[in-house]
Amino acid sequence: MGRGITLPPCGxxxxxxxxxxxxxxxGARSISTTAACPLCVTVSARIHSRYSRTLTDLPSxxxxxxxxxxxxxxxxxxxxxxxxxxxxxxxxxxxGPFARRTARLEGIVHHLGLALGGRPGQSFARRLLxxxxxxxxxxxxxxxxxxxxxxxxxxDIDDFAWKRGHRYGTIICDLERRCVIDILPDREAATxxxxxxxxxxxxxxxxxxxxxxxxxxxxGRPDAVQVADRWHLMENASPPSSPPSNGP
Numbered sequence: 001m002g003r004g005i006t007l008p009p010c011g012x013x014x015x016x017x018x019x020x021x022x023x024x025x026x027g028a029r030s031i032s033t034t035a036a037c038p039l040c041v042t043v044s045a046r047i048h049s050r051y052s053r054t055l056t057d058l059p060s061x062x063x064x065x066x067x068x069x070x071x072x073x074x075x076x077x078x079x080x081x082x083x084x085x086x087x088x089x090x091x092x093x094x095x096g097p098f099a100r101r102t103a104r105l106e107g108i109v110h111h112l113g114l115a116l117g118g119r120p121g122q123s124f125a126r127r128l129l130x131x132x133x134x135x136x137x138x139x140x141x142x143x144x145x146x147x148x149x150x151x152x153x154x155x156d157i158d159d160f161a162w163k164r165g166h167r168y169g170t171i172i173c174d175l176e177r178r179c180v181i182d183i184l185p186d187r188e189a190a191t192x193x194x195x196x197x198x199x200x201x202x203x204x205x206x207x208x209x210x211x212x213x214x215x216x217x218x219x220g221r222p223d224a225v226q227v228a229d230r231w232h233l234m235e236n237a238s239p240p241s242s243p244p245s246n247g248p
Contacts, residue, residue, distance in 0.1 A: 009057065009067075009090075009102050009103070009104065011030060011031060011032065011090060012028040012029065012030060012031065012067070012069065012090070013028060013029055013030075013031045014026055014027070014028055015027040015028060015029055015070075019063075020063075022063055022064060023063050023064045023065070023066060024060055024061070024063045024064070024065045024066070025066050025068060026057075026065060026066070026067050026068065027068050027070070028067050028068070028069050028070070029069065029070045030069070030070075030071070030072070030088060030090060032088070033045055034074075035072070035074045035086070035087075035088035035089065036089070037074075037076055037081060037083050037086055038083065038086055038089065039081055039082070039083045039086075040081045040083070042076070042077065042078060042081065044074045044075060044076055044077050045074075046074060046075040046077060047072050047073070047074060047075075048072075048073040048074055048075045048085050049072070049073045050070055050071065050072050050073070051070075051071055051072075051073070051087075052068055052069070052070060052071070053068075053069045053070075053071045054066060054067065054068055054069075054100070055067040055069060055099065055100060055101060055102050056100060056101045056102070056105060056131065057101075057102045057104070057105055058102070058104060058105050058108070059128065059129035059130070062129070063129070064129050064131065067102070069090070071087060071088055071090070072087070072088050073085055073086065073087050073088070074086055074087075074088060105130070106140065108128075108130065109125070109130065109132050109136070109137060109140050110140050110141060110144055112124060112125055112130075112132075112137060113137035113138060113140050113141040114141055116137075117134075117137070117138075117230055117231075117234070118134030118135070118137055118138050119134045119234070120234060121134065121137045122134040122137060125137070141178075142178055145176075145177070145178055151199070151201035152174045152176070152177075152181055152199060152201060152202055153176060153201055153202060153203055153204065154174070154175040154176050154202075154203070154204040154206070155172055155173060155174060155175060155181070155202055155204070155205055155206070156172070156173045156175050156205075156206040156207070156229050157170060157171075157172050157192060157205060157206070157207045157213050157216075157217070158170070158171055158207065158208055158213075158229070159171070159187040159208075159210070167186075168186065168187045169183055169184055169185055169186060169187060170183070170184035170186065170187045170191065170192055171183055171184075172184070172195070175204075175206060182195065187212060187213075188212065189211075189212040189213070189215045189216045189219075190216075191216075192212070192213060192216035192217075192220065193215070193216040193219045193220040194220070195220065196216060196217065196220025196221045196224075197219075197220040197221070199221075200221075202221050202224055203221075203223070203224050203225065204224060204225045204227065205217045205221060205224050205225070205226050205227070206227050206228070206229035206230075207226065207227075207228070207229060208228070208229065208232045209228060209232065214226070
């Protein structure tokens with residue numbers, strides 16, 4: 001492992017290590033003797049009970065690492081707080097009260113999702129011994145996304161089938177907020193041009209390589225930067241056995 005990275009996350013002490021064919025199972029416990037109430041932040045040292053919590057951590061020596069943490073529940077010491085019993089929150093290097101991954105592993109998953117997206121990120125993560133699916137990568141990116149202003153700045157525009165082979169429409173997504181912001185009744189250049197012209201906040205347009213959306217982007221928002229969206233680039237670069245692109 002690199003300099004400054006310890007085997008367990010900070011705040012945990014190792015109690016046992018079990019080696020399996022493709023996995024290291026590490027028993028650990030918190031080194032803190034107290035915990036703070038999540039509601040009023042009052043510190044308590046009165047332990048109520050213990051339970052086991054499982055977290056996936058960074059791989060080591062060519063094996064996946066699973067942490068079995070002996071976590072504790074504490075009793076509250078004052079009567080004016082409604083939180084009578086609470087579970088300890090592990091230090092910030094272990095992410096969230098219900099997380100299945102440590103924060104340092106979550107950070108890598110987040111960067112993989114940002115850099116590669118779903119399916120390519122899943123394939124690369126498998127090589128790094130990180131057991132995450134394409135949906136997990138996208139969920140982590142969405143969960144950590146910063147809320148943006150309502151006016152769209154970066155949009156993706158593509159066609160979709162109302163009825164395949166008969167009628168098509170246009171779907172427009174805000175790539176910063178990661179949500180659909182409008183659906184147009186057809187995929188004609190004039191319709192998309194009018195929609196873009198009404199939204200001067202847009203300065204980046206991701207699209208497929210179809211002539212209609214290229215024309216619409218150039219006429220509706222001539223100052224915006226046009227880029228090829230990643231889905232079509234990856235789909236067109238896939239092996240011949242892959243399903244064909246739905247773009248025009």
